[in-house]
Amino acid sequence: MAQKLDDTKLLFRAVIMGPPGSGKGTISERIARGFGLQHLSSGDFLRENIASNTEAGVLAKTYIEKGLLVPDHVMTRLLLPRLEEMTCHSWLLDGFPRTLAQAEALNSSCELDLVISLNIPLETLKERLSHRWIHQASGRVYNMCFNPPRVQGVDDITGEPLIQQDDDKPEALVARLRHYKDVAKPVIDVYKAKGILHTFSDTDTDRIWPYISSLLSAKIPTDIADAQRASTH
Numbered sequence: 001m002a003q004k005l006d007d008t009k010l011l012f013r014a015v016i017m018g019p020p021g022s023g024k025g026t027i028s029e030r031i032a033r034g035f036g037l038q039h040l041s042s043g044d045f046l047r048e049n050i051a052s053n054t055e056a057g058v059l060a061k062t063y064i065e066k067g068l069l070v071p072d073h074v075m076t077r078l079l080l081p082r083l084e085e086m087t088c089h090s091w092l093l094d095g096f097p098r099t100l101a102q103a104e105a106l107n108s109s110c111e112l113d114l115v116i117s118l119n120i121p122l123e124t125l126k127e128r129l130s131h132r133w134i135h136q137a138s139g140r141v142y143n144m145c146f147n148p149p150r151v152q153g154v155d156d157i158t159g160e161p162l163i164q165q166d167d168d169k170p171e172a173l174v175a176r177l178r179h180y181k182d183v184a185k186p187v188i189d190v191y192k193a194k195g196i197l198h199t200f201s202d203t204d205t206d207r208i209w210p211y212i213s214s215l216l217s218a219k220i221p222t223d224i225a226d227a228q229r230a231s232t233h
């Protein structure tokens with residue numbers, strides 16, 4: 001159950017996991033909008049740190065540029081203090097934890113209520129990522145078929161050009177997916193053993209979403225969702 005802080009406030013802490021392209025970012029945005037959870041994306045947070053040249057950002061950049069995961073101690077040093085600042089908020093973590101060591105560090109700092117795991121077929125992932133374009137500065141994601149920008153090739157908010165990432169190319173993607181599976185399996189096993197794992201399998205985000213939405217509606221009382229929405233907007 002959600003952690004009780006005082007008589008009026010309940011907090012809800014969730015994690016969303018899934019391979020690259022599984023729709024974590026897309027679903028996280030819907031959850032943030034619909035249920036008022038603060039969306040915390042490790043990728044966005046790293047990009048912010050890189051853009052503002054923090055010590056951790058400079059270090060993380062050297063790994064990301066090589067297509068590697070950022071070391072666990074760098075990730076936990078970055079993310080855990082951020083979570084500690086959010087003691088009064090309900091949140092949804094996207095992209096963290098990715099490894100068993102990160103899951104253990106998170107475990108010792110807070111109690112999770114729910115883990116959503118997206119299980120999407122390989123062919124679907126390849127197809128989606130080959131159509132993915134992003135606005136690099138903000139991390140905003142588009143898909144030329146599923147959610148195209150209003151003007152082709154241009155970010156809706158800033159009007160700046162969109163780019164396609166090298167690691168969304170098919171050869172790089174297969175290696176990334178294999179790596180994801182190896183690293184994520186023990187993390188998924190931990191959450192399964194805790195009884196908080198919910199796995200969703202389909203080729204389509206729009207078909208998965210109603211199930212996630214009703215799960216969250218059952219777990220997050222309406223008044224809490226309303227209060228969270230009011231405090232995040």
Ligand SMILES: Nc1nc2c(ncn2[C@@H]2O[C@H](COP(=O)(O)OP(=O)(O)OP(=O)(O)O)[C@@H](O)[C@H]2O)c(=O)[nH]1
Nearest residue numbers: 020021022023024025026128132142143146204205
């Ligand atoms: N065709 C199609 N595309 C989708 C669907 N759901 C998401 N997408 C698109 O697929 C791409 C990947 O979705 P994201 O939400 O970025 O996935 P992610 O899991 O956050 O990906 P990473 O950032 O690589 O971890 C984006 O271009 C989405 O717009 C869907 O149901 N159908």
Ligand SMILES: Nc1ncnc2c1ncn2[C@@H]1O[C@H](COP(=O)(O)OP(=O)(O)O)[C@@H](O)[C@H]1O
Nearest residue numbers: 020042043044064068069070075095096097098
């Ligand atoms: N929890 C994490 N542990 C290690 N590295 C991470 C983590 N989250 C993000 N990263 C690094 O940041 C990069 C960008 O992350 P993200 O935007 O989630 O994109 P993707 O899921 O496509 O790899 C990752 O490829 C990885 O190098």
